[in-house]
Amino acid sequence: MTMDLGPIKKAMDLLKRATVRMLSFSPxxxxxxxxxxxxxxxxxxxxxxxxxxxxxxxxxxxxxxxxxxxxxxxxxxxxxxxxxxxxxxxxxxxxxxxxxxxxxxxxxxxxxxxxxxxxxxxxxxxxxxxxxxxxxxxxxxxxxxxxxxxxxxxxxxxxxxxxxxxxxxxxxxxxxxxxxxxxxxxxxxxxxxxxxxxxxxxxxxxxxxxxxxxxxxxxxxxxxxxxxxxxxxxxxxxDRFTAVCLEDSDRLGNQLDAFHEVSTYLPDTL
Structure with missing residues (x-):
């Protein structure tokens, strides 16, 4: 006699997806x-x-x-x-x-x-x-x-x-x-x-x-x-709000790029 594990596996899969989705929320x-x-x-x-x-x-x-x-x-x-x-x-x-x-x-x-x-x-x-x-x-x-x-x-x-x-x-x-x-x-x-x-x-x-x-x-x-x-x-x-710390640079362009990255980079999460 064998037991059908299909429903159990399906339930575990749904629970796993729900857990991943919950943990993917931004802190x-x-x-x-x-x-x-x-x-x-x-x-x-x-x-x-x-x-x-x-x-x-x-x-x-x-x-x-x-x-x-x-x-x-x-x-x-x-x-x-x-x-x-x-x-x-x-x-x-x-x-x-x-x-x-x-x-x-x-x-x-x-x-x-x-x-x-x-x-x-x-x-x-x-x-x-x-x-x-x-x-x-x-x-x-x-x-x-x-x-x-x-x-x-x-x-x-x-x-x-x-x-x-x-x-x-x-x-x-x-x-x-x-x-x-x-x-x-x-x-x-x-x-x-x-x-x-x-x-x-x-x-x-x-x-x-x-x-x-x-x-x-x-x-x-x-x-x-x-x-x-x-x-x-x-x-x-x-959204995840990320701050980036960079070493000091003599080039103003690098500083402006870093500022732009800090102010606009917000990767979406599901």
């Missing part, structure tokens, strides 16, 4: 979701530390009739006083650095796939770099001690961050990497709309002293934005 695919998870976890840690320290109220509580020493759970207020402020500064600095790296890699990727309007790609890079700088201002200049600088950083982060979301949504449709532009673009347009709506609601509710609702909207705004950045993993899995 940079993990950077956008890591940025999102790290930043969200860090901000939640700041929130719980401030809550445990008695600085802020829980997100679901009513702010009316609360002593003046306890504040609504805005992100900036949660990260205003030590020890939460120390964690807040560290999280914002590291997140700003990772965000800058993601912006540069995205710029190089779009450049390689030849966007028809390159100025859109350049402006998008500049906008998000400034937004990342704004994140460092928010993290290092606390609200109650340096309010003007902190608020300027908040405007740079939220305002330019929202503009970046819309620009990248348009770029996604125009570039259409690996024919995934429509799906990824739809997701990003929806997230951009959520970010914009939350930002409008946040700045509308605060003057009305609706601090409970405004703080909840602010946290939602940040989470939608982090989800948006995490979607760059969709395209990052297709």
């Amino acid at each position: 940079w695919v993990f950077l956008p979701p890591f940025f999102s998870v790290f930043t969200a976890a860090g901000l939640l840690l700041v929130y719980f530390v401030a809550l445990q320290d008695g600085r802020i109220l829980p997100l679901g509580s009513n702010y009316s009739g609360i002593p003046a020493s306890i504040y609504p759970p805005y992100i900036s207020i949660a990260g205003n006083s030590p020890p939460a402020s120390c964690i807040f500064s560290e999280v914002m600095n590291l997140s700003a650095f990772m965000g800058f790296i993601i912006a540069v890699l995205r710029y190089v990727q779009v450049k390689k796939h030849r966007l028809d309007k390159q100025w859109l790609n350049i402006v998008s890079l500049a906008v998000f770099c400034i937004a990342c700088f704004g994140m460092t201002l928010v993290g290092n200049f606390q609200l109650f001690s340096e309010e003007e600088i902190h608020n300027m950083g908040t405007f740079m982060t939220f305002g330019l961050g929202t503009l970046f979301c819309w620009m990248q949504s348009v770029i996604t449709l125009r570039v259409n990497i690996k024919n995934e532009g429509r799906l990824a673009g739809l997701i990003r347009f929806l997230l951009s709309g959520c970010v914009t709506l939350c930002m409008i609601l946040d700045f509308s509710l605060m003057p009305l002293a609706l601090h409970t609702q405004a703080s909840q909207v602010q946290w939602s705004l940040v989470m939608f934005f982090l989800l948006f950045i995490g979607t760059f993993a969709i395209e990052f899995r297709h």
